[in-house]
Amino acid sequence: MRRLLITSCLLLLATSAAVAHDTWVQTNTNLIRVRDAVHIDLMLGNHGNDHRDFKLASKIDPAGGELKVHSPSSKIYDVKDQLTDLGYAPKEGFWTTKFATSEAGIYVIEHTMDRVVNHGKPVRSVRSAKSFFLASASLDKVPADLPGFEKPLGHALELVPVTNPVAPMGPGKAIQVRVLLKGKPLANGRVSFIPRGQTLAKDFDEQFERRTDEQGLASFAPTTGNYYLIVVHHQSPDEKTKDYELTQYSATMTVFVPDVCPCCGE
Numbered sequence: 001m002r003r004l005l006i007t008s009c010l011l012l013l014a015t016s017a018a019v020a021h022d023t024w025v026q027t028n029t030n031l032i033r034v035r036d037a038v039h040i041d042l043m044l045g046n047h048g049n050d051h052r053d054f055k056l057a058s059k060i061d062p063a064g065g066e067l068k069v070h071s072p073s074s075k076i077y078d079v080k081d082q083l084t085d086l087g088y089a090p091k092e093g094f095w096t097t098k099f100a101t102s103e104a105g106i107y108v109i110e111h112t113m114d115r116v117v118n119h120g121k122p123v124r125s126v127r128s129a130k131s132f133f134l135a136s137a138s139l140d141k142v143p144a145d146l147p148g149f150e151k152p153l154g155h156a157l158e159l160v161p162v163t164n165p166v167a168p169m170g171p172g173k174a175i176q177v178r179v180l181l182k183g184k185p186l187a188n189g190r191v192s193f194i195p196r197g198q199t200l201a202k203d204f205d206e207q208f209e210r211r212t213d214e215q216g217l218a219s220f221a222p223t224t225g226n227y228y229l230i231v232v233h234h235q236s237p238d239e240k241t242k243d244y245e246l247t248q249y250s251a252t253m254t255v256f257v258p259d260v261c262p263c264c265g266e
Contacts, residue, residue: 022250023060024229025067025109025131030166030256031142034135037100040109042067042083044094045229052192052200054229058091065113065127067097072105072135072148101135106148106166108132112155122244128155129252134166144168157181157234157249159191162217165255175255176219178212179232185216189232193220196227225259 028039044060045053067080079097087093101107111129116122132149136142145168149161162176169175175193179186189212194200200208210218212232222228230253239247 022129022231022233022252023065023111023113023127024129024252024254025111026227026254027109027131027133027256030133030169030258031139032101032133032135033139034101034104034137036135037098038133040067040069040079040097040099040131042095042111052194052202052205054194054196054198054227056094059085059087059093059095060113062095064115065111067111068109069099070108070110070148070153071101072103072107072146104135104137106132106134106146106164108148108151108153110153110155114156116244124239124244124247126156126247126249127252128153128158128250129254130159131254132161132165142167152180152183154183155180155251157186157232157251159230159232159251159253161253165253169255170258170260171223171225172221173257174219174221175228175230175257176217177230177253179216179218179251181234181249185212185214186232186234187212187214187216189216189218189234191218191220192229192231193222194229194231195222195224196229222257225257228255228257229253230255 022045024043026041032038043056044058062080062083069077069079079099082097083095086096109131113127115125117125145164149165152158152160158180160178160180162178179189190209192209210220212218232251234249236247
C-alpha cells in the first residue's frame, strides 16, 4: 500500500510538472473609434488544473517574451516596454498598457514566450496568445468582415480565426478556429472555449470543448455574450535536450462576444 501511494504521488507530480501556466491577452473593449485607445492586459492563469477556468494565478515576468500589436496596414508596434504592473506583490495582479489607434480596421495583439520552466522537472514551455479589436470611423456603422484576422503569425502552436472574431459577432454566431502546429493543421487537438466565470467539467467538457478535424478546425457557437478564452495544448515528449525533458506548447485566444452584434444590431 505504501509503495502504491508513493508511485501515485510521483505520477501526479510528473503530470503536474508537464502542465505549464498559459498566458493570455485581452482588451477592455473590442470596438473603438479611430484615434481612440484600448487597454491591453497581459495575464497568467492557473493551469495545473489543465485549464478549466478563466482565473488568474500568479503574474508572468514579461522580460522573457514579446508583446506586439499588428495594425491593419501591417505595421508592428512593440509595446512590451510600456507595460505597467497592476499588482502590489511580485506574484499578484497583471500587466497592462494603453494603445492608441491611428487607422481603421482590425488590430491583432500577440504575445509569445519560449523558456524552460521547472515545477518538478525541466520543461520547455512555448506559448502564444492572441486578441483582436476593431477601430471604426463610426460606432453606428461598423463594417463587417474586415480582413487581417485570418493571417497566421508563425507561432509554433497557433490558433488562427477562420470566422471574424470581432464583427459580425454575437450569440449564435460560431467562433471557428484552425489549430496549426509548426504551420500544419493539428488533428484531434482539444480546444477549450471557456466563458469567463465558468469552470469546465473534468476530463472533456462536451458543452465547451471540441476536437479538431483533419484540417485542424474547431467551431463553437456561444449562446450568451461574454469574454471567451480559447485554449489548446500540445506536448512533444520527443523534443528534449540535456536542458529539458519535453516540450509543452500552448496557444490561447480571447474573443469578446457582445450581447448585440455591432454590425446588424441583432
